[in-house]
Every structure is written in structure tokens, then in C-alpha cells.
Amino acid sequence: MQDLIPVIVQARTGSQRCPAKVMRAVAGRRLIDYTLDALERCRSARPLIVATSDDPLDDALAAHCTARGTPVIRGPLLDVAGRFRCVLERFPVRAFVRISGDSPLIDYRIVDRAVELFRAERPDLVSNVVERTFPKGQSIEVIDSAIFLGAESRMHDPADREHVTPWFYRPESGYRIVTIRADTDASATSMVVDTEEEFQRFRQVARELSAPAWRYHWHELAPKLEERSA
Template identity: 30%
Template sequence: MNRTSNHAAVEQAPVTGVVIQARIGSTRLPGKVLMDLGGRTVLSHVIERCQAIEGVDVVACAVPKSKADDPVAEEATRNGAAVFRGAEKDVLGRVLGCARAQAMHIVMRITADCPLLDPTVCAGVLRLQRVTGADYVSNDMKLCWPRGLDCEVVTRAWLERAAEEATDAEDREHVTRYIRRHPEVHWEHLPLLGKSVQHIRLTLDTEDDLRDLRRIVATLPPGRTGWGYDRVLRLVAADPELAGRLNGRGQHDGLWMVRGI
């Protein structure tokens, strides 16, 4: 490579990408990412929503290497996402491998069980990182957003450091746990303007979740644009039975409190 091409490589614009964690296995609802939601798979909804996030250059899925996960990788490819296959248990290593494969500098991590994630909210998290230059930005360091709208952005440099330094099994499974607890990390939080709605559950972990998500999706317009979390919340508020169930199942798993905030 000559000096000109070397200089061009150095000057190349940073790549911002989404890494979607997706696998067939699930303790409570195996195969959930390939289940039908409004005539399409849950994963296809997640990929489409991620593709609509302003400022994102590439969307990729980090999928385990196992044969059982081949259908997940195939579905991701069908929906226009890049695919990286890695270790199932070392999720940190798998997400980092995906980021490396796509030459990402800034990584937005999404899980494949959040089909109602809001591209506008995700774009807000990304903008906050760009404005502040923070190492880590999320909308769940303080409880306020509905469960299922979770979004976090981290520099690849910190993913690399976490992968090198983290030895605890929990830190390898929960990708950013080590980063969120590290005292040297500059972190920022995207707040929800208005009353907290963190008690509302819009994610997929159980058959009950699937039933309620199907009920919501059936009333939403098709396509990835034209609606966001505010419309979903209005639909929930207008359906007392649904609202009661979602409120009753609203929960966070403790990771959000890792900072003691």
C-alpha cells in the first residue's frame, strides 16, 4: 500500500454501526426472535427499526455459531443485515467480533427481543454521544423509559478494553456491565422528558409478552416510519386491559442499577 492509500485509510470517516444480539436460545421463550409478529418475524421488525436510525452506517447481527442458530443468521441476511457468528456464551466477545468485522468505531448495541424500539430515541442516544464525546451513552442508566426501548452506544475502544480485562462470567455475558461499572468511563444518560413510564413492559420474554405485542402491532401502521414509542403508549393507555397487564409485568433485571443511581 502506498503513502496515499495509507493517508486515505487514516482519514476515513468513523463507522457507526448497530450490533443486534440475536440467538435461537432463550430460557423463558426459546425461538422468540423468529416468532411471528404481524406476519413477520420479531427479528425482521428489529432489523427494520434499526435500519431507520439516523446516523447509522451499518446494521449487523451477532449470532452464535451453533447449527441451531443458522435460521437466525439466514433471517438476518434476508432482511439486509450483515451477520457475524461467534461464541454463544461469550456475548461480549461476539459483539466485539461483529463490530470488528464491520470496522465500527462507534457501536450501538440492541437486543433482538425489542421489536418496538424507537429509531428516534436511538438516534437521540447516538447524537448525545457525538455531542459529548462520551465513552458510553444509554437511556437506561436511570429508570424512566419503557422496558423494550433500551439503547446504548459505546466506543469500540472501550469494548476492546472490556474484552481484554473482563474475566467475570457476568461481564462476558452482559456486554457492557464491565464498562458501566468502570470508574474511568465517561458516561451520559438520555433522559425521558416527562413522567417516567419505566413500569411499562414492551419487550419479549414470555408468551404473555408475545400476545400483547401482537395486539399492539395489529393496531400500528405498517412500515418502519410514521410511529414511535409515544404512539405505542397512547395505544396502551386507551386499552385498560392491556395497560393493566403491561404495568403488572413491568420489570428491570437489576443491570440498570449497577451504578447505584
């Protein structure tokens, strides 16, 4: 198991800006299914695991993911770093990929590229977040498990524990980070579903696609979203 690099998707039902977004239906699929459908296509990273909370509000999400055959690990609601620790205690792997469940248009090809870079360079972290050139909603981090667990034990600020990785990006941190960049700067584009407006944009685009969303590269879908935000 040490050689595996799983994809861990953090997801929960509670959301103030877009309530229950991950379980909303779009074109016959739940929003979380779009994320998981794409990540199941990864060649370099597996297995796929959902890390959700042990709050009763997430019972339906956990049941849905289990029913589709995706392993689910449950942990603290707001202590997301603790949730990742729970996964690593169950799956003692060398490294893992961190993805947010509100990224239904995630491009699995970027995940493969990031994992291959991690295997080649052996850094503490591969990230397309610290120097963002990809759109929001294409955020990918590959983290060395031992490095993460060492940092997690020292994260005492609730904000660090909720957001997980800002700890690694502070100038004084000293971690070895390899950045993955897009060919062109698309950092101003949003492909994430964080608000009701973003959900409605995603729903419009998803309904118009002639093939499953995972078949499209991110740069094919980004302009479709931009057209609806003008």
C-alpha cells in the same frame, strides 16, 4: 470505516422464557424483522449488523437476516461480549450502538438522538439504561469501540460476558457516561418481548396497527401495551 457508527443487534433463537421468539411470525413478519425494520430508518447510525451465535440453533436466524440483506456476524453463544468483539474485528469502527433483538418496538429516533449526543460529547458511553426513564425495550447504548475492547479483555466473570455492559456501570468503573432521558419517567413500562405473556401482548398490538410499527413513536405504542397488561 472509522467514522461509521453501526447498529449491532444481538439476537439468538434460544430462550427459556419465550422459545424461538425472534423467529416467531407476527402479522406476516418475524419478530426480528420488526426490530431491523425500525433500525434501518436510523439516519445517524449505520450499517445495521446482527450479531448472533455460531450455535446450529441460530442457523435459521442467520439465514433469514442474510436473505433480507442484513450482515450477520456469528460468535460464541453465551459470551456475548466476545460476539461484539468478533463484529469489531470485522468492522473496525470508532463506536457502535448496542440493541437487543427482543425489542420489536424500538424507536429509531432515540437511536439517532443517542448517536448525535455521542458525536457531540465524545464520552465513553451514551446510555438510557444506567438511569432508566425509557421503557424496557427502548434500551440503547452507544459505546466507544476502543473503550469497549479494553474492558472486554478484562471481563472474566461469565455474567459480565453474557450481559456485556454492567461492567461499565459499576460506581468504581470511572467511565465517562452521558445519560439520555425521556421527557417523563416511563421506566415501569415494558415494551420488550422477554416472556410468553409479553409476546402475546406485542402480537395483539402489532395486529391492530394501521401502519408499520416503525412509523410510531414509542410513547404512542406504550399505552397500547399497558392496556393489555392491566
